[in-house]
Amino acid sequence: QVQLQESGPGLVKPSETLSLTCTVSGGSTSSYYWSWIRQPPGKGLEWIGCMYNSGSTNYNPSLKSRVIISVDTSRNQFSLKLTSVTAADTGVYYCARSYYGSVTHPYYLDYWGQGTLVTVTS
Amino acid sequence: DIVMTQSPDSLAVSLGERATINCRSSQSVLYSSNNKNYLAWYQQKPGQPPKLIIYWASTRASGVPDRFSGSGSGTDFTLTISSLQAEDVAVYYCQQHYITPPTFGQGTKVEIK
Numbered sequence: 536q537v538q539l540q541e542s543g544p545g546l547v548k549p550s551e552t553l554s555l556t557c558t559v560s561g562g563s564t565s566s567y568y569w570s571w572i573r574q575p576p577g578k579g580l581e582w583i584g585c586m587y588n589s590g591s592t593n594y595n596p597s598l599k600s601r602v603i604i605s606v607d608t609s610r611n612q613f614s615l616k617l618t619s620v621t622a623a624d625t626g627v628y629y630c631a632r633s634y635y636g637s638v639t640h641p642y643y644l645d646y647w648g649q650g651t652l653v654t655v656t657s
Numbered sequence: 658d659i660v661m662t663q664s665p666d667s668l669a670v671s672l673g674e675r676a677t678i679n680c681r682s683s684q685s686v687l688y689s690s691n692n693k694n695y696l697a698w699y700q701q702k703p704g705q706p707p708k709l710i711i712y713w714a715s716t717r718a719s720g721v722p723d724r725f726s727g728s729g730s731g732t733d734f735t736l737t738i739s740s741l742q743a744e745d746v747a748v749y750y751c752q753q754h755y756i757t758p759p760t761f762g763q764g765t766k767v768e769i770k
Contacts, residue, residue, distance in 0.1 A: 580707065580750060580761040595758040629706055633754075642754050643697035645718070647706035 537562040539630050539648035547624075547655050553617040557630030557648060558610070564588060565608045568633040568641040571615045574650070575626040583628075586613060587638040620655045627652050659683050659753050663762035669770040676738040678765045680751035685731045688755065695755035698727055698736045701764075702747045710749075711736065743769060 543555035557569070570585035584594035586604045594602045598617070606613040617624060627650040636642035660683040670676040686695045694714035699707035709718045711727035714734055724739045738745055746769060751762040 579763050580752075582759045582761075593757060597758075631706075636754070640754070640757055641759065642695070643709060643712040643752065644699075644707075645709050645712075647708070650706050 537632060537646045539632065539646060541628060541630050541648045541651040543651060543653070545652055545654060547620055547653060548657055549621055549655055550619055553615070553620050553624060553628075553653055553655075555615045555628055555630075555651065555653070556612050557614070558612050559632075560611070562632065562646075563608070564606050564611050564613055568636055568638055569604075569606070569613045570631050570633060570641055570644060571604060572629045572631055572644070572647075573624075573626045574629070575623075578626075583615065583617075585633065585638060585641045589638075591638040593639050593641070622655050625653065625655045658758060659686065659756055659760050661751055661753055661760050661762035663749075663751060663765045665765060666763070667766040667768065669768045670738075670741045671770045672743065673740050674770075676741050676745070676767055678736040678749050678751075678767070680729075680734040680736070680762050682732045682734075682753050682755075684756075686753045686755035687731050694730055694734070695753055696727075696729070696734050697752045697754065699750045699752065699761075700745075700747045701750065707750060738767070741767070741769070 565588040571583040586592045603616040629650045631644040631647040633641035696714040698711035701707045715727040748764045
């Protein structure tokens, strides 16, 4: 059974960088497609981006200038960095897997982490 | 981006009755080469992450009860819960993964009447 667990600071100051890690168990980050999705409080879901083992990445154009997703296959982890955050970046951040597709075209998300709440506040 | 619009925003259904949620995409998500609709449905219960329940518009994910069914093609899709159970109270989202970025509907909240 694949399990994902997000970790990272729950509070980030405006203009700073949000950094989160997703640890994967029961599956390898050297395969499949790994995404980050976020959900502002009481709102819907927004796909942030995804990556593949080769280091290939694909970002939502709305966030592309501020996002970096990377992988550490030795630790079976992948990470999200979002720079220059504002209050609009507050929300629950999820990591998730797509079994099929490609890095430029990840398919449906079949496994999700529990999510971690990140609040941007001074 | 493809815009996904769900209706209604919320609905209240009696236990054992049918619940129907609609999802419309701003452009077709049917890939003609394989005749697959790149449309998924997720269930999100309070305090939990979304859970995949339907993919390819009509294929139930593993372990999902058969009271859940998906239908539709092209731009118009429906999620049906044939006999609502108490544990089905949740927000349901449709998602297209036909064109990047993948986009979600705004969600439909299902409650017990």
